[in-house]
Each structure stands twice: as structure tokens, then as C-alpha cells.
Amino acid sequence: MRRDVFQAIADPTRRQIIGLIARHPLNLNAVAGEFAISRPAVSKHMKILTECGLVIIKKRGRERYCEAKLDQLNDVSAWLEQYRVFWEKKLDALESYLHQLQKTKANKNDRKKRK
Amino acid sequence: MRRDVFQAIADPTRRQIIGLIARHPLNLNAVAGEFAISRPAVSKHMKILTECGLVIIKKRGRERYCEAKLDQLNDVSAWLEQYRVFWEKKLDALESYLHQLQKTKANKNDRKKRK
DNA sequence: TATATTTGTAACCAATTGGTTACCTAAAAA
DNA sequence: TTTTTAGGTAACCAATTGGTTACAAATATA
Incomplete structure (x- = not known):
């Protein structure tokens, strides 16, 4: 089988x-x-x-x-890889959001300083 | 469930x-x-x-x-990753063998040229 | 309003799965 | 040689799986 x-x-x-x-x-x-x-x-x-x-x-x-003899696990890995972008997209979005937040904070601080 | x-x-x-x-x-x-x-x-x-x-x-x-919503696939991915070294070890071994073969060939050719 | 479409779900069925106990063979140890 | 030990495997069992048909409910369309 x-x-x-x-x-x-x-x-x-x-x-x-x-x-x-x-x-x-x-x-x-x-x-x-x-x-x-x-x-x-x-x-x-x-x-x-x-x-x-x-x-x-x-x-x-x-x-x-x-x-x-785990070579066959590569089949599973290959199947997964084609979807990695889909499940990591969200993390990327979160990351860039946090990055944006960081920049906004920096701007606020800048404005404070300039005041 | x-x-x-x-x-x-x-x-x-x-x-x-x-x-x-x-x-x-x-x-x-x-x-x-x-x-x-x-x-x-x-x-x-x-x-x-x-x-x-x-x-x-x-x-x-x-x-x-x-x-x-494929985030859960990360669990599978993580499980797989811990074994990747085991199934890629063999490929690495093959690769270095081929590399060795290449060098041996090169040596032979060198010797031929030097003759 | 009457009819058609989209979906959920209950009731059922056969095959598969994950486990058991009981028994057998082969190899090692006493 | 007799007795352990390691492991295969048959026969069985209950639960789960992957499928079916039949029917009900909700929303759209004529």
C-alpha cells in the first residue's frame, strides 16, 4: 500500500x-x-x-x-511553502502598522521638540 | 471540538x-x-x-x-522545521560529494595539462 | 405571493483507524 | 538444551471518517 x-x-x-x-x-x-x-x-x-x-x-x-528517513517531509514542506505568503501577509501588515505607529510617534516627538 | x-x-x-x-x-x-x-x-x-x-x-x-485563513499552517511549518536538518543533511552530503568529484576531475585535468 | 436557490443537518452506511489480546517464530542467554 | 527476549501478525472491537439521500429553513427572484 x-x-x-x-x-x-x-x-x-x-x-x-x-x-x-x-x-x-x-x-x-x-x-x-x-x-x-x-x-x-x-x-x-x-x-x-x-x-x-x-x-x-x-x-x-x-x-x-x-x-x-525524513526526506518525504519535503513533500509536506513544499505544499506548505506555496501558502506561506498567505499566512505571513497578515504579520507583514501588522509589522508595517507598528512601523507606521513608530514613525507617527517620532513625528509627534519632533513637533514637541520644535514647539 | x-x-x-x-x-x-x-x-x-x-x-x-x-x-x-x-x-x-x-x-x-x-x-x-x-x-x-x-x-x-x-x-x-x-x-x-x-x-x-x-x-x-x-x-x-x-x-x-x-x-x-492559513495562519494555523504555521504550526505544521514549525513542526517540520525542527527536522529539516535531518532531511537536508543527505542532500548536503550529495552536494559536497559532487563538489569533491568536480575538484578531483579538475586535478586530473591539471595533471594532464602539466604532463 | 409562489418558486427557485443556497445552505444546514439528520439519519444512515461501509471502510478505515487505532487499539486490544493471543499466539507464533527467531535469536540470545542461562 | 531450555528459557528468555524481541518482534510479527491474526482476529477481533469500538470509534471515526468520508460518503450518501432526504428534508428543512432562509433568502432571492419571477
């Missing part, structure tokens, strides 16, 4: 798993130990993460090390 | 809806006209989008204009 990375990161547990293994790979039990849910539940989440390519599993003896 | 923006953008139809109204607000029928699904289905998607604050509805007469 070709999984969707948007759907993969929709679940908060899966985002936590990513956070957990991003820096250092962990074996499945170690990951499961960090959550209140059962090991098979974590195993299912991990399967979804591997199916969309965000995690790769490396076998070492009887252990499976889960390693984050 | 306090909706999660990650979950809101997990659905491809909702991402399309966002794309559709990001530049210009549209009334609900106009949005529904762009999809093969029924109007109530679109209405449900729109409800999820408004519940997480990505869309606001403005009533004008009997019409409801759906307007994108």
Missing part, C-alpha cells in the same frame, strides 16, 4: 515516534516503552511510517532498529 | 479545497461544483476546516463565502 505522508504525520503518536527516533535509531521495544499503548499498536504505527518511507528498519540480530 | 490542523490537511480533498479558496473566497456551492462528491460532503470537509481555524465563513445573503 503506497501510504500518504500527510496521513502518516496526522496521528500525534506517529509524530512523537518520529521525534523519538529522529536523532538516534531505537529498536521497537525501546520505542514502545515510551508509550502507554501496547507493542503491537506501536508496531502498526511503525508499519505505516515505513510504508510511506519515513522510517526504515534495520535488522540486527533479533532486534529491529527503527531509523527515521 | 478542537480540531487538529495536521489531521485537517491529511485529507487530499481538504487540501484541494484550501488550494481552491486560498486566493479568492468562494461560496459553498462553487466549491462543491469543483468536486465529484456531493455538496453535504464538501460541507462536512468545510466544517472540519473551520473547526481548526483554517477557513472562516462569511455570510452574505443566503450565501456563505469560504475564506482561507
Whole structure:
């Protein structure tokens, strides 16, 4: 099943798993130990993460090390970027308003001084 | 219900809806006209989008204009940013490898010339 | 005023999701 | 060799999701 990375990161547990293994790979039990849910539940989440390519599993003896491979997050980033202007426009407007306010204040002070 | 923006953008139809109204607000029928699904289905998607604050509805007469308000996408962006180094590391490595290759080539050429 | 248009929403349905317990296999340790 | 330990997976379950049709309400138009 070709999984969707948007759907993969929709679940908060899966985002936590990513956070957990991003820096250092962990074996499945170690990951499961960090959550209140059962090991098979974590195993299912991990399967979804591997199916969309965000995690790769490396076998070492009887252990499976889960390693984050976050390249796919670039898809999400690219989707977001096309909208950044829309959500930052408002901040820009606020910024220029504050800037304007600053100038007005400066003018007032100038006039005071000139008086 | 306090909706999660990650979950809101997990659905491809909702991402399309966002794309559709990001530049210009549209009334609900106009949005529904762009999809093969029924109007109530679109209405449900729109409800999820408004519940997480990505869309606001403005009533004008009997019409409801759906307007994108994408500030919440910043949450997703912020979550992504903390991992950017991990997924760009590999590209950097590739880049420096290519750069190295380029230099090696140059050396070879130099040696050829010097011969 | 009568009719058409825009929308909300209830009731329903099938598929998916996120979880469980139970059981199996393979590898490591005693 | 026997016993732990790590992990996969099947079978099941309740809640959620994404869709439908049918109907009601409010506003515009003829």
C-alpha cells in the first residue's frame, strides 16, 4: 500500500515516534516503552511510517532498529511553502502598522521638540 | 471540538479545497461544483476546516463565502522545521560529494595539462 | 405571493483507524 | 538444551471518517 505522508504525520503518536527516533535509531521495544499503548499498536504505527518511507528498519540480530528517513517531509514542506505568503501577509501588515505607529510617534516627538 | 490542523490537511480533498479558496473566497456551492462528491460532503470537509481555524465563513445573503485563513499552517511549518536538518543533511552530503568529484576531475585535468 | 436557490443537518452506511489480546517464530542467554 | 527476549501478525472491537439521500429553513427572484 503506497501510504500518504500527510496521513502518516496526522496521528500525534506517529509524530512523537518520529521525534523519538529522529536523532538516534531505537529498536521497537525501546520505542514502545515510551508509550502507554501496547507493542503491537506501536508496531502498526511503525508499519505505516515505513510504508510511506519515513522510517526504515534495520535488522540486527533479533532486534529491529527503527531509523527515521525524513526526506518525504519535503513533500509536506513544499505544499506548505506555496501558502506561506498567505499566512505571513497578515504579520507583514501588522509589522508595517507598528512601523507606521513608530514613525507617527517620532513625528509627534519632533513637533514637541520644535514647539 | 478542537480540531487538529495536521489531521485537517491529511485529507487530499481538504487540501484541494484550501488550494481552491486560498486566493479568492468562494461560496459553498462553487466549491462543491469543483468536486465529484456531493455538496453535504464538501460541507462536512468545510466544517472540519473551520473547526481548526483554517477557513472562516462569511455570510452574505443566503450565501456563505469560504475564506482561507492559513495562519494555523504555521504550526505544521514549525513542526517540520525542527527536522529539516535531518532531511537536508543527505542532500548536503550529495552536494559536497559532487563538489569533491568536480575538484578531483579538475586535478586530473591539471595533471594532464602539466604532463 | 409562489418558486427557485443556497445552505444546514439528520439519519444512515461501509471502510478505515487505532487499539486490544493471543499466539507464533527467531535469536540470545542461562 | 531450555528459557528468555524481541518482534510479527491474526482476529477481533469500538470509534471515526468520508460518503450518501432526504428534508428543512432562509433568502432571492419571477
